[in-house]
Amino acid sequence: MKKITKQLIGKFKVYLINEEKSSATLEKYLRDVSAFMEWLADSILDKSAVLQYKEYLIENYAPASVNSIISSLNSFFAQNDRYDLRVKFIKIQKQIFTSKDKELTKTEYERLLNAAKSKNNRRLYYLMQTICSCGLRVSELKFITTDAIRCGQATINCKGKMRVVILPKQLCKILTDYIKENNIKSGSVFVSKNGRPLDRSNIWSDMKKLCESAGVSKDKVFPHNLRHLFARTYYSLQKDVVRLADILGHSSVNTTRIYTMESGDVHRRQIQKLGLLLC
Secondary structure, three states: OOOOOHHHHHHHHHHHHHOOOOHHHHHHHHHHHHHHHHHHOOOOOOHHHHHHHHHHHHHHOOHHHHHHHHHHHHHHHHHOOOHHHOOOOOOOOOOOOEOOOOOOOHHHHHHHHHHHHHOOOHHHHHHHHHHHHHOOOHHHHHHOEHHHHHHOEEEEEEOOEEEEEEOOHHHHHHHHHHHHHOOOOOOEOOEOOOOOEOOHHHHHHHHHOOHHHHOOOHHHOOHHHHHHHHHHHHHHHHOOHHHHHHHHOOOOHHHHHHHOOOEHHHHHHHHHOOOOOOO
């Protein structure tokens, strides 16, 4: 492989499909490789060029994003037997605290719900509560079906892993009423006008429209932050990170720890309670 072509990217797509990558992962990997191809233009494809691109990424993207893009490129190089082109990830110091600017509080969540209710967007009102009360990924929302509501539990099949999510009784009750009101006979509860399950962009866009009236920063409002709020709330009550990992469908507890990080202000209050300062 002396240069990246659309044909090679096409073969890479087939490889990712055969590896059973999720549609979101497939889209991201192809987007990252295509962006590198455009940046490279007519330049020679060698280790020096890849290292230059890495420096470009470091200057323009957050560290985690840089490593994510490098992962895509390294996978592409390996699939084409160009292991010599692979580069190392940048080292990121483990983050101890979350940023207050990104953390959605329970109060802000309730304001978003009230905003959705005042706009008479009942679908979004119940959708946000479903994600937040169960700790779902937005891609898992399609598994909340009429059958799942009747059974009180949903079988999630995502990223090659299956798990059962228990649905709160109160959630099942309100969604049963929602199903009847909207004459939903079967399949996913949250669907678009054409009957297809809502995708990430639909939900993201609808949630952003609530920000102004709810008085919540747009930086905090996105579907995955509802999952984070569930995780923090659960951990604050149960203090069981292993059980939480099972509930969230994480293969590693280390991933779950990211969800349970507290803000610097919470940590400050905790250490002040230790009583180790004599003033």
